[in-house]
Amino acid sequence: MQIMQIHEPGETPLPHEGDGVIAVGIDLGTTNSVVAISSDGVAEVLRNEDGSGLVPSVVAYAPDGSAFVGELARRLMLDRPDAVVSSVKRLMGRGVEDIKSLAGTLPYDVDKSGGEGSGMVRLSVAGQRLTPVEISAEILTALKERAEVHLGQKVEKAVVTVPAYFDDSARTATKDAARLAGLEVLRLVNEPTAAALAYGLDESAEGVYAVYDLGGGTFDVSILKMQKGVFQVLATGGDSALGGDDFDHAVAEHFLAERAADRGTETMTSADVKMALMSARLAKECLSRQESGQWTLDIDDQQTFHDLDRARLETLIAPLVDRTLGVCRGVLDDAGVASQDIAGVVLVGGSTRVPLVRQRVAALFGKEPLAHIDPDEVVAVGAALQAEALTVGSDTLLLDVTPLSLGIETMGGLVEKIVERNTPVPVSKGQEFTTFQDGQAAMSIHVVQGERELVDQCRSLARFELHGIPPMTAGAARIQVGFAVDADGLLTVTAREQTTGVEQTVEVKPSYGLTEDEMAAMLYDSMMHAQDDMNRRLLAEARVEAERSLSAVAAALQADADLLAAEEQEEIVETMKRLEAAGAREDRDAINAGVEDLERVTRAFAERRMDRGIRSALHGVDVREFESAAEPADGVDTDQPKT
Amino acid sequence: MEQTLKPLAGQSEQSGSDEEGRPVVPCWSCQGPVGEGSLFCSTCKAVQPPGQLDHFARFGLPAEYDLESAVLDRHYFDCQRMLHPDRFAMRTPKERALSQQQSVCVNEAYETLKDPLKRADYLVHLRGAGVLPEGCTLVNDQELLTESMELREALADAESLEDVDALDQRATDDIRYCIDALSDVFRTDDLEGACRLTTRLKYLRKLSEECRHHRAKMDKRE
Ligand SMILES: [Zn+2]
Numbered sequence: 001m002q003i004m005q006i007h008e009p010g011e012t013p014l015p016h017e018g019d020g021v022i023a024v025g026i027d028l029g030t031t032n033s034v035v036a037i038s039s040d041g042v043a044e045v046l047r048n049e050d051g052s053g054l055v056p057s058v059v060a061y062a063p064d065g066s067a068f069v070g071e072l073a074r075r076l077m078l079d080r081p082d083a084v085v086s087s088v089k090r091l092m093g094r095g096v097e098d099i100k101s102l103a104g105t106l107p108y109d110v111d112k113s114g115g116e117g118s119g120m121v122r123l124s125v126a127g128q129r130l131t132p133v134e135i136s137a138e139i140l141t142a143l144k145e146r147a148e149v150h151l152g153q154k155v156e157k158a159v160v161t162v163p164a165y166f167d168d169s170a171r172t173a174t175k176d177a178a179r180l181a182g183l184e185v186l187r188l189v190n191e192p193t194a195a196a197l198a199y200g201l202d203e204s205a206e207g208v209y210a211v212y213d214l215g216g217g218t219f220d221v222s223i224l225k226m227q228k229g230v231f232q233v234l235a236t237g238g239d240s241a242l243g244g245d246d247f248d249h250a251v252a253e254h255f256l257a258e259r260a261a262d263r264g265t266e267t268m269t270s271a272d273v274k275m276a277l278m279s280a281r282l283a284k285e286c287l288s289r290q291e292s293g294q295w296t297l298d299i300d301d302q303q304t305f306h307d308l309d310r311a312r313l314e315t316l317i318a319p320l321v322d323r324t325l326g327v328c329r330g331v332l333d334d335a336g337v338a339s340q341d342i343a344g345v346v347l348v349g350g351s352t353r354v355p356l357v358r359q360r361v362a363a364l365f366g367k368e369p370l371a372h373i374d375p376d377e378v379v380a381v382g383a384a385l386q387a388e389a390l391t392v393g394s395d396t397l398l399l400d401v402t403p404l405s406l407g408i409e410t411m412g413g414l415v416e417k418i419v420e421r422n423t424p425v426p427v428s429k430g431q432e433f434t435t436f437q438d439g440q441a442a443m444s445i446h447v448v449q450g451e452r453e454l455v456d457q458c459r460s461l462a463r464f465e466l467h468g469i470p471p472m473t474a475g476a477a478r479i480q481v482g483f484a485v486d487a488d489g490l491l492t493v494t495a496r497e498q499t500t501g502v503e504q505t506v507e508v509k510p511s512y513g514l515t516e517d518e519m520a521a522m523l524y525d526s527m528m529h530a531q532d533d534m535n536r537r538l539l540a541e542a543r544v545e546a547e548r549s550l551s552a553v554a555a556a557l558q559a560d561a562d563l564l565a566a567e568e569q570e571e572i573v574e575t576m577k578r579l580e581a582a583g584a585r586e587d588r589d590a591i592n593a594g595v596e597d598l599e600r601v602t603r604a605f606a607e608r609r610m611d612r613g614i615r616s617a618l619h620g621v622d623v624r625e626f627e628s629a630a631e632p633a634d635g636v637d638t639d640q641p642k643t
Numbered sequence: 644m645e646q647t648l649k650p651l652a653g654q655s656e657q658s659g660s661d662e663e664g665r666p667v668v669p670c671w672s673c674q675g676p677v678g679e680g681s682l683f684c685s686t687c688k689a690v691q692p693p694g695q696l697d698h699f700a701r702f703g704l705p706a707e708y709d710l711e712s713a714v715l716d717r718h719y720f721d722c723q724r725m726l727h728p729d730r731f732a733m734r735t736p737k738e739r740a741l742s743q744q745q746s747v748c749v750n751e752a753y754e755t756l757k758d759p760l761k762r763a764d765y766l767v768h769l770r771g772a773g774v775l776p777e778g779c780t781l782v783n784d785q786e787l788l789t790e791s792m793e794l795r796e797a798l799a800d801a802e803s804l805e806d807v808d809a810l811d812q813r814a815t816d817d818i819r820y821c822i823d824a825l826s827d828v829f830r831t832d833d834l835e836g837a838c839r840l841t842t843r844l845k846y847l848r849k850l851s852e853e854c855r856h857h858r859a860k861m862d863k864r865e
Contacts, residue, residue: 021733186732230720333855390732397724424750426728426743486743487728541736548735552673552687559686560675606674610667613676617667 023157023186023391024147025383027194028139028174030089030216030243031350033057034380035143037151038388043198043381046150053377055146057216058086059138061126069142078278081271082109083126087245088139090217091132092177093169096121109270120173133173137180144181156536158183159387161379163218164190165238165403167449168461168491175488184537186390188488191215192222193233193400194382195348198373200226200396207343208234210332212361212369213379214324214351217243221328223335223342229396235335235422236403237327242320244284244351250316251280251308255297259304272299279306287313288353314356321360328364334422345369350376400425406483406491409446409455411436418483421451425489430482432498439471443479447493466495468502535588542591546583549595550576553602556609563608575601665694671737682725682745690726690738693745697769698752708766708829712757719753759822760848763829763841771834784839791846798853804861811854818847 025043027034032054036045045053060073061083077084096110111122111129122129140160147155160183162174171188178185192211199205205226213220220238224231256276260266268276279295283306286293292309332339345361347369352358361369373381389396401424407417410433419429435443443466450458469477478498485491496503553576561569579594665678672689680694699706702718724730726745731738755761794810801807821844828836 187729227716228720230724232720386729390729393730395724397720397727398729399723399727423754426747427750428744428747484747487746544733545735548672548689548738552670552689555687556673556675602674606669609673609675610669613667617676 021157021391022147022151022153022155023159023387024144024155025194025380025385025387026140026143026158026160026183027191027377027380027383028089028136028143028160028162028177029057029379030087030218030245031057032216032376033139033143034377035147036377036380036384037147038381038384041385041388041394043384043388045377045380046146048146053374053380055139055142056086057089057139058084059088059135060084061128063126065126065128067138069139077274078271080126081269081274085123085125085130085135087217088123088132088135090241090245091121091123092136093167093171093173094121094132133177133180136174136177140178140181140183144183156182156184157186157387157391159187159189159383159390160185161189161191161194161383162489163213163215163238163240164192164220164222164233164236164400165218165240166489167240167404167459168406168489169459170240171489175490185488186387188490189383189386189398190220190222190233190236190400190403190489191379192220192236192346192348193224193231193398194380194386195346195373195378196222196224196226196231196382197385197396197398198378198382199346199370200231205344208335208337208341209344209346210328210342210365211346211348212324212328212352213238213348214357215243215349216351217241217245219243219324219327221324221331223331223337230399231396232399233401233424234337235331236401237331237334238403239323239327242323244349244354246320247284247317247351247354248277248280250320251283251313252276254308254312254316255280255283255295255304255306258306259297259299262304263302266299268299275299283308284313284354288355310355317354317356321357324357325360325364328361339365342367346378347371348375348378400487400489402427402485402489404449404459405451406447406449406461406485407458408433408481409448413455415448415450415453415455415458418481419485423485425485426487428482428484430480433479433481434475435469435472435477435479436474438474440474440477441469441471442467443469443477443495445481445493445495447491461491462493464493464495466497466502468500469497470500470502472499539586539588539591542588542595543583546579546591546595549598550579550583553598556602556605560605560609560612563612564605568605571601572598572605690731690741690745692741693748696748698755698765699769701748701752702756704756706766706769708763709826710756710762715753715756719749722749759825760841760844763825763837763844766829767834767837767841770829770832771838784842787839787843787846791850794850795853798850798857801857804858807854807857807861811851811858814847814851814854818844818851821847 022037025036025038027036034045034053034055036043036053038044047053055070056074058073058077059067059069060076060080061067073084074086077086109124111124120131120133122131123135125135144155144158158178160174160178162171166174175185175188192213195211195213196209199209206228208223208225211220211222211224213222218238218240219242220236222236223234225234226232252273256268276297276299279297283293283295287308287310290310292307295306295308297304297306332342342365345365345367347358347361352361352369352371352375358369358371385394385396386398388394401422402419403421405417405421406419407415410416416431418431419427433443444463445466446455446463447461448455448458449461452458466479469479476499480496480498482494482496483491484494494503553572557564557569557572564572575594575598579591579598582590582594665680667676668679669675670677670684670687670689670691673684673687675684675686677684677686677691680696681691683690697706702715702722704710704715704718723746726742726749728739728742728746731742734742755765794814798807798810801810821840825837825840825844828834828840
């Protein structure tokens with residue numbers, strides 16, 4: 001029979017998009033970033049010649065506008081402070097207004113002119129005006145290049161981690177940065193979840209675990225239940241503006257206060273602040289290993305010397321550590337778990353090396369925390385494992401939640417929550433609203449994120465208007481507002497007037513995000529190969545679709561070929577062969593046309609198959625055993641629940 | 644040419660049902676017949692749109708109040724293992740969208756069934772559709788109202804952590820009692836009793852939550 005010449009589903013000679021696809025795991029950190037790759041469930045951190053896996057998240061801009069990233073940039077921080085940016089993650093997805101609260105604590109010059117376009121903050125660096133997205137893209141590009149050199153091939157896909165507590169704007173900004181760097185984000189994974197994956201798979205851990213993740217600029221804590229390869233986040237919480245950087249600030253302020261007491265007030269440049277912060281950081285790191293030391297501040301060629309011991313350091317940072325413990329208690333409460341029920345605590349982030357942090361965490365959970373996977377690398381390891389799971393397949397499953405409640409503004413500046421925090425994602429929820437004026441033709445919808453009851457205290461994500469509501473008396477319109485959060489934690493909002501069907505969908509572009517136009521301009525400016533990249537992506541998509549279509553028809557032929565006359569079957573088989581041939585070439589239009597052809601020549605076949613199916617269903621007779629036990633698709637478990 | 648092979652010409656109305664009583668619809672991918680609500684096409688294995696199933700049916704569980712959380716978890720994980728978007732990252736946009744829809748439905752069912760209060764509310768709604776058109780809002784139980792008000796007042800008057808803890812303990816005990824009692828009334832299909840208990844459970848939950856807030860405030864003051 002001819003049909004046997006058709007390849008089995010999944011065995012078509014088409015370049016299978018899941019084969020040979022390399023996806024890396026990236027931890028884009030505040031202080032350091034790490035890239036790792038996993039193969040056969042074993043993740044490897046990609047290191048430089050010196051064996052270091054950490055790429056400092058520091059970008060320096062040369063006078064010609066070109067950027068370089070990492071250790072070299074970090075060394076330039078003191079000599080060329082105006083040309084170097086660090087800790088840019090703290091600004092991801094933030095607006096000019098947000099920055100005011102951080103004023104004075106940021107080691108760079110924020111462009112306050114505001115200007116056209118989105119409300120996203122911009123930095124003045126070496127005479128350029130740059131967004132945090134562009135600066136982060138430079139870091140991602142450097143990581144991508146590290147991976148490409150290591151692997152000797154192009155890398156275009158990645159799993160990128162974000163703090164669990166990152167809001168929608170910061171997540172979108174991270175995804176945009178990856179796009180600028182020429183990376184397709186397969187999934188944004190929450191950092192604590194990635195760390196749990198690395199530990200869980202390593203230790204085959206079972207039970208309820210806490211992940212305490214104190215990075216350079218963000219703090220997260222997640223409670224997860226791990227069982228049989230499922231990582232279920234029960235609750236998560238954190239503070240997206242609290243991290244090891246704040247320890248440095250506390251110490252720097254202490255040094256500067258000592259200096260001021262000695263020498264009176266001086267005017268500080270941003271270079272001076274950077275220098276003070278560097279000394280402070282050095283002091284913090286040294287005091288993790290030794291009991292005391294002396295550090296120098298060198299401002300205006302005037303040196304001052306500062307003694308600091310561990311006990312004094314601990315009084316300086318204790319309020320910050322206590323803040324993290326308060327968050328931990330709240331999250332335990334949300335998870336409905338008592339601290340003694342926690343089977344283990346995993347430490348993540350360089351700042352968990354501080355002895356006081358370890359002591360306090362151990363005391364809170366009543367057990368010694370786990371830190372045997374390098375806390376600086378564990379997130380990237382988890383991201384790489386997840387990247388492999390997404391491309392190659394895996395038995396493990398990450399079930400994550402929304403970190404913050406999502407809602408809309410109602411009358412009186414109150415927030416109506418639509419998706420509560422700690423709801424498993426993906427999630428889709430709707431709520432009905434109505435007009436409050438006769439003949440009201442438009443309704444403004446203000447989307448916010450946060451736990452407070454007043455709009456002003458929550459984060460504004462987006463505003464949009466539903467127009468074209470037909471004239472009705474107040475309260476008669478039925479406006480359904482739908483919130484959908486995908487597995488990346490990204491929100492889409494729809495609004496629909498139910499009685500007439502006027503509909504409007506917005507992908508929430510956060511108020512502080514980049515507009516599509518800005519994004520397009522950046523892609524155009526920064527990537528000579530943007531068009532190439534786009535074409536390659538479209539070709540890949542066309543191939544995936546062709547593969548699906550071919551395997552569907554092959555399966556149908558295998559099941560129901562007896563419904564076809566020989567010449568009909570031949571026509572289908574010929575069309576399939578043409579599509580296969582097209583798929584092996586680079587012509588996207590030919591592939592799409594081939595898919596359409598195949599659809600056309602199989603239309604009558606499909607009708608007959610439906611007829612047979614219905615007939616068999618009506619008579620309760622298995623005409624051809626068409627409803628054999630459903631076997632799920634590739635890479636999917638077989639123990640389907642019986643309905 | 645089509646006529647020669649087309650079986651049962653003229654009877655091409657697209658209706659009928661499979662052996663489990665589900666109507667047969669065309670698979671979006673291979674266009675062949677598939678039982679509505681099936682997760683995957685039996686022929687081409689493509690993931691299908693989520694059907695209109697009640698939350699219990701989605702997990703293949705009987706629509707009963709008694710439900711061990713370990714059992715629910717197992718069914719939930721089994722479903723998500725097959726349907727979660729992570730399983731479809733390398734597939735077509737259509738399959739990714741369908742898996743997201745499926746996964747959303749599974750999450751919604753899980754969130755509803757895992758919580759004893761939401762489960763009770765849902766089951767009343769499921770069994771009482773037609774019998775109690777307004778759901779539980781019709782229950783107007785003077786005894787309940789009085790109890791609720793008394794406890795609220797007691798909380799407002801609470802001066803020490805011990806007072807709050809005692810109230811919280813009482814709420815917690817009563818919550819446990821309500822859940823046990825709900826199990827009995829649902830078994831005998833006493834919907835009115837179920838309504839009353841569900842309402843009581845709702846305000847006990849609220850009370851317990853307020854106790855926690857209260858305690859947090861007291862902690863801060865110290
Ligand atoms: Zn099919």
